[in-house]
Amino acid sequence: MKYIEKLRNSGLRPTKQRLKICEVLFDTEKTFHFTINDLSNKIKKQLNNKISLATIYNTVHAFEKKGYLKQIPINSNQTYFDTNVSDHHHFYDLNEQKLIDLENSDVGPIKILKKIEGKKIKSVEVLVKLED
Amino acid sequence: MKYIEKLRNSGLRPTKQRLKICEVLFDTEKTFHFTINDLSNKIKKQLNNKISLATIYNTVHAFEKKGYLKQIPINSNQTYFDTNVSDHHHFYDLNEQKLIDLENSDVGPIKILKKIEGKKIKSVEVLVKLED
C-alpha cells in the first residue's frame, strides 16, 4: 500500500488507525488546510470511524517532522496544517477566518539579503492578511 | 504624559496600571519581542510592581487592535508580540527559539500577483525559519 512507506519513513508502523489517517490526508486530488479537530471530525464522518486524539496528534506531528505535512504560521488558538507541502504561501482572510493558497508564482521571488552567522535558511513563508 | 494619548486612542482610560504597562513597552530606544508572560515578568522586575494578567491581556490586545503593537505570526504555544510596528519581517531561529527582526530593506520587494475579489491586502508578513 502506498501509505506504508510514508509511515515507515516517519518512524511509524503501519497500523489500521494510521492508515485511516493517511487515507483522509493524502487520498485526494486537492490539498487542504486543517486543524487537528477538523481532521478528527473528517475521520468520523468520512470513514465512520473514531480515532483517539492522541493518535491523531502523534501521527500528524510525525508527518510534519518528516515534511509530509506543513504547519502554517498563523496566530490562532489552534494549529493549522497543510497537506500541500510544495513551496507556497497563504492568504488569510481576517473576516471569514479562512486560509487560501498562494502559489509561489503568485508571489514574486523573495530575496533575503541579511545573513545570520552559522545559520541557514530552512524556509521562507509569506502570510498575506486580507480584509474587506 | 505621552502615553495618555496612546491609551485614549485605544479606547482605554489612563490608569496607573496601564501607564506602567506603557512604560515597559514604549519607554525604550530598542523595540523588542515579548509574550504576555515575558511582559508580566518584566513589569515585576523592572518596576517592582505586580499587575494582574487580565489587565495585561486587555491592554495589550487593545494596543494590538489599534496598531501600537503587532502580533508576530508564528506557531508557538504562546502569542508573540512586537513593539516594532514598522513594516518588517522576522527570522525565527528554530534551534534557539528566538525571533530576530528583518528590516524591510533586508527583504526584496514582495509583489503579490493574485487578487481576491472584494478583499484588500492588510499586511504582508514574511517568516524566515533558520536552522544550524
Place this chain on the structure above:
DNA sequence: CACTTTTTTTAGAATCATTATAAAGTAGAA
C-alpha cells in the same frame, strides 16, 4: 466635598488545545 454611577482591577475559576500517562490491545519476530 459627599454620594452615586461607571469603569477598572483583581484573584481565581472556566475553557480549550495540546501533551502526558498508564493500562489494555496489537503487531511482528522467533
Place this chain on the structure above:
DNA sequence: TTCTACTTTATAATGATTCTAAAAAAAGTG
C-alpha cells in the same frame, strides 16, 4: 504460538487565554 516492543485509548495534567464577580478606583453630580 509466545514473547516483546510498540500502539491505541480514555482520561488526567498542563498551560495559555478568557471569563467572572466582587472590591477598588475614577468620574460625574449636586
